[in-house]
Amino acid sequence: MMKRLAALLLTTLVATNTAFAHQASDSYLVLTTEGQRVFAQWDIAFRDLNVLLEMDTNGDGSITRGELKSHRSQILDVASRNLILTQGDSKCGFENTTQNPTFLNNDPYLSLNFSVACPNPGEPVRLQYKFLFETDLSHQSLFKLVNNGKETAGIINADNRTLTLNQLSTSVSFTDFFVSGFVHIMDGPDHILFLLVLVIAVTLSAERKHIAKKQICFNTVKLLTAFTVAHAITLGLAQTGILFLPAWLVESAIGLSVAIAAADLFYPFLGAKKWPAAFTFGLIHGLGFASALGPLHIMGTDLVIALTAFNLGIEFGQLVLATTALIILLSLKPQNKIHFFVTRVFATIAFITGLCWFMQRAFGF
Amino acid sequence: MKAMQSENTDDQVIARLPDSNDPETVLLTRMRRYTQEHPDDLGTAVNLAHRYIAKGKNESDTRYLGYAAAVLKRWLDMEQTPTQITLLDAEIKQYNHDFSGALNSLGDIPQSTQQYPTAALMSANIHQIQGRFVEAHTNCNTLGTRMSHISEICTLSLASLTGDLDVARQKLQELLTTNSYQPEITTWALGKLMDMSVRSNRVQEALYYAGFMDKTLARAAFHRAQLADVLFMLNRPSDVLSLISEDEQSDALIVRRLRAQKILGQNWRSTASKRLERLFLALSKRGKNPHAREAAYYYLYLSEEPQKALSAALENWNDQKEPIDIRLLMETAKQSGNMNTVDYVVDWIIKNRYQDATIAKFLMPVSDTGATE
Numbered sequence: 001m002m003k004r005l006a007a008l009l010l011t012t013l014v015a016t017n018t019a020f021a022h023q024a025s026d027s028y029l030v031l032t033t034e035g036q037r038v039f040a041q042w043d044i045a046f047r048d049l050n051v052l053l054e055m056d057t058n059g060d061g062s063i064t065r066g067e068l069k070s071h072r073s074q075i076l077d078v079a080s081r082n083l084i085l086t087q088g089d090s091k092c093g094f095e096n097t098t099q100n101p102t103f104l105n106n107d108p109y110l111s112l113n114f115s116v117a118c119p120n121p122g123e124p125v126r127l128q129y130k131f132l133f134e135t136d137l138s139h140q141s142l143f144k145l146v147n148n149g150k151e152t153a154g155i156i157n158a159d160n161r162t163l164t165l166n167q168l169s170t171s172v173s174f175t176d177f178f179v180s181g182f183v184h185i186m187d188g189p190d191h192i193l194f195l196l197v198l199v200i201a202v203t204l205s206a207e208r209k210h211i212a213k214k215q216i217c218f219n220t221v222k223l224l225t226a227f228t229v230a231h232a233i234t235l236g237l238a239q240t241g242i243l244f245l246p247a248w249l250v251e252s253a254i255g256l257s258v259a260i261a262a263a264d265l266f267y268p269f270l271g272a273k274k275w276p277a278a279f280t281f282g283l284i285h286g287l288g289f290a291s292a293l294g295p296l297h298i299m300g301t302d303l304v305i306a307l308t309a310f311n312l313g314i315e316f317g318q319l320v321l322a323t324t325a326l327i328i329l330l331s332l333k334p335q336n337k338i339h340f341f342v343t344r345v346f347a348t349i350a351f352i353t354g355l356c357w358f359m360q361r362a363f364g365f
Numbered sequence: 366m367k368a369m370q371s372e373n374t375d376d377q378v379i380a381r382l383p384d385s386n387d388p389e390t391v392l393l394t395r396m397r398r399y400t401q402e403h404p405d406d407l408g409t410a411v412n413l414a415h416r417y418i419a420k421g422k423n424e425s426d427t428r429y430l431g432y433a434a435a436v437l438k439r440w441l442d443m444e445q446t447p448t449q450i451t452l453l454d455a456e457i458k459q460y461n462h463d464f465s466g467a468l469n470s471l472g473d474i475p476q477s478t479q480q481y482p483t484a485a486l487m488s489a490n491i492h493q494i495q496g497r498f499v500e501a502h503t504n505c506n507t508l509g510t511r512m513s514h515i516s517e518i519c520t521l522s523l524a525s526l527t528g529d530l531d532v533a534r535q536k537l538q539e540l541l542t543t544n545s546y547q548p549e550i551t552t553w554a555l556g557k558l559m560d561m562s563v564r565s566n567r568v569q570e571a572l573y574y575a576g577f578m579d580k581t582l583a584r585a586a587f588h589r590a591q592l593a594d595v596l597f598m599l600n601r602p603s604d605v606l607s608l609i610s611e612d613e614q615s616d617a618l619i620v621r622r623l624r625a626q627k628i629l630g631q632n633w634r635s636t637a638s639k640r641l642e643r644l645f646l647a648l649s650k651r652g653k654n655p656h657a658r659e660a661a662y663y664y665l666y667l668s669e670e671p672q673k674a675l676s677a678a679l680e681n682w683n684d685q686k687e688p689i690d691i692r693l694l695m696e697t698a699k700q701s702g703n704m705n706t707v708d709y710v711v712d713w714i715i716k717n718r719y720q721d722a723t724i725a726k727f728l729m730p731v732s733d734t735g736a737t738e
Contacts, residue, residue, distance in 0.1 A: 061385045065374065
């Protein structure tokens with residue numbers, strides 16, 4: 001009795017303070033919804049798979065490609081029995097499964113990729129995770145849900161084995177894309193600068209012709225609409241894969257568009273009506289918005305909803321900025337020195353900035 | 366060329382499995398299969414769980430604790446869980462730093478059982494780690510009638526942390542001089558005496574006591590980490606390198622070896638350091654991080670990231686309040702200029718009448734504190 005207790009002193013007390021250098025048993029699960037489809041990537045440590053399947057058939061302490069090949073169907077069987085996705089009483093199936101060895105945190109993993117086929121796309125999916133818990137209660141799965149570009153993450157463990165994936169609803173959120181469009185215009189100094197230059201151009205042109213303030217507002221809206229229609233066209237073409245231009249070219253052209261529009265404030269050469277110029281430059285800016293939005297992997301009605309919402313978000317942001325600028329500009333008397341100073345200084349800054357962007361993006365200066 | 370030829374062929378090795386050829390691993394796999402086929406065999410379940418825990422500790426591999434927990438699960442779900450199972454369950458929880466869970470399990474073990482003294486000692490240890498000295502004292506006293514000498518060492522250890530450092534040190538020294546205990550108890554008590562000596566500013570004496578430890582038992586990661594810290598205090602990093610081999614698996618030892626390499630101007634940024642950084646990052650994502658102490662040590666002495674070190678030290682402080690943890694918290698707070706934390710540690714020290722000469726240098730004005738390396 002005494003001897004056992006004495007032995008326990010070191011085994012139970014002392015080692016409390018030593019931490020473990022080995023990687024814990026973690027799998028990584030990423031579920032991605034793209035339109036009507038759900039894709040999964042499940043990375044499992046070979047060491048964990050071996051506990052269940054004893055893949056090292058020749059017992060040499062390693063797993064070869066040959067041993068992986070001979071266990072592919074068993075791996076798929078284990079995967080489908082331990083990662084269960086259901087809708088009500090119906091089970092979702094795995095399709096187009098691929099199995100590729102990889103390394104995560106320097107440990108060898110098997111990356112399982114598959115699409116999940118559920119009977120009722122759009123309805124919540126219940127996920128039940130059972131992998132390895134019968135053998136290793138320390139096992140966890142670090143999961144990430146990517147729903148049309150929006151991410152949520154969490155942990156599945158022996159105490160928390162199920163999830164209801166409401167996020168896997170496949171409908172595209174109009175609000176999300178509207179907000180994304182609004183945020184994008186507010187976050188883009190090149191777009192903002194271009195927009196403000198255009199608004200100044202409209203007010204200067206109107207002042208030269210002594211046009212009423214109401215007409216100035218109307219002309220501004222017309223100009224913004226031309227810009228929006230143009231960028232909506234190229235954004236749509238880019239998202240459907242019809243039009244593609246390298247990012248450096250698009251970004252350089254956007255910088256140049258700012259410089260050109262600013263130069264027009266000193267020496268008007270874009271014509272009295274600014275909306276055709278706004279439309280032309282809008283085509284270029286649309287390609288810039290497309291790269292900011294990234295690949296959506298959605299089609300049909302969902303794509304139309306997403307692009308409409310994104311464009312309306314941009315339009316709303318533009319209106320907010322243009323209204324603010326107009327209020328300031330129209331509050332200044334046209335012959336006022338401050339008015340002259342503000343517009344000319346702004347035009348100079350915009351011209352230099354636009355030119356710098358162009359040089360930087362095109363030639364890497 | 367050879368590597369290229371072997372790529373994507375059936376012979377290409379894509380994963381190496383640790384210990385799969387090891388006779389003990391083979392035996393454990395057989396035992397696991399046996400327990401799955403004979404779920405009512407308590408003896409084999411206890412034996413298997415015990416072996417898994419031991420293997421997990423020896424190889425610093427937390428997976429084996431998960432395997433042990435899975436073996437115990439069926440028995441823990443029973444209305445009347447056997448006390449051997451409860452004790453093993455508490456042991457796993459303790460290693461995973463689930464201290465409250467471990468204490469709950471230990472509380473379920475009746476006083477009449479054979480396992481009770483072990484449970485009381487484990488409870489005392491956990492309470493002490495958590496800085497709950499009153500509860501720890503109660504646990505030590507419970508042992509009194511059955512194991513007076515262990516109870517005495519337990520009580521002296523607590524006394525040294527709560528205002529009676531010198532008296533406790535002298536008494537423990539006396540106990541060890543006048544009595545002959547089993548190697549396990551002697552080594553355990555010597556570890557306590559080393560700690561007391563360091564806190565009394567008798568670092569050389571601590572090194573002297575280390576020499577009396579049982580050679581095999583002193584190989585435990587905890588004891589070697591403690592000895593390494595003593596050697597650092599004596600400015601003997603070369604001896605730390607001799608103490609800790611390169612293929613070490615315990616985090617506590619790896620960070621100390623890297624620290625010694627750094628002090629000696631050697632290249633310490635190696636595969637091991639990268640692996641540790643990845644591990645700390647991965648564990649921080651896992652939620653509760655039982656490696657927070659080692660992470661704080663790493664960020665403080667190696668990567669020199671005081672803010673990260675402080676975060677890890679604070680996370681560790683929620684779990685552990687041993688002398689090393691107090692030092693780490695104080696030093697990271699000073700390094701990162703977080704005076705609120707410094708004040709907090711000072712309050713804690715005063716409240717508990719904690720004595721530690723190594724802390725004193727951190728209480729000097731900032732201009733007086735030298736670099737740690």
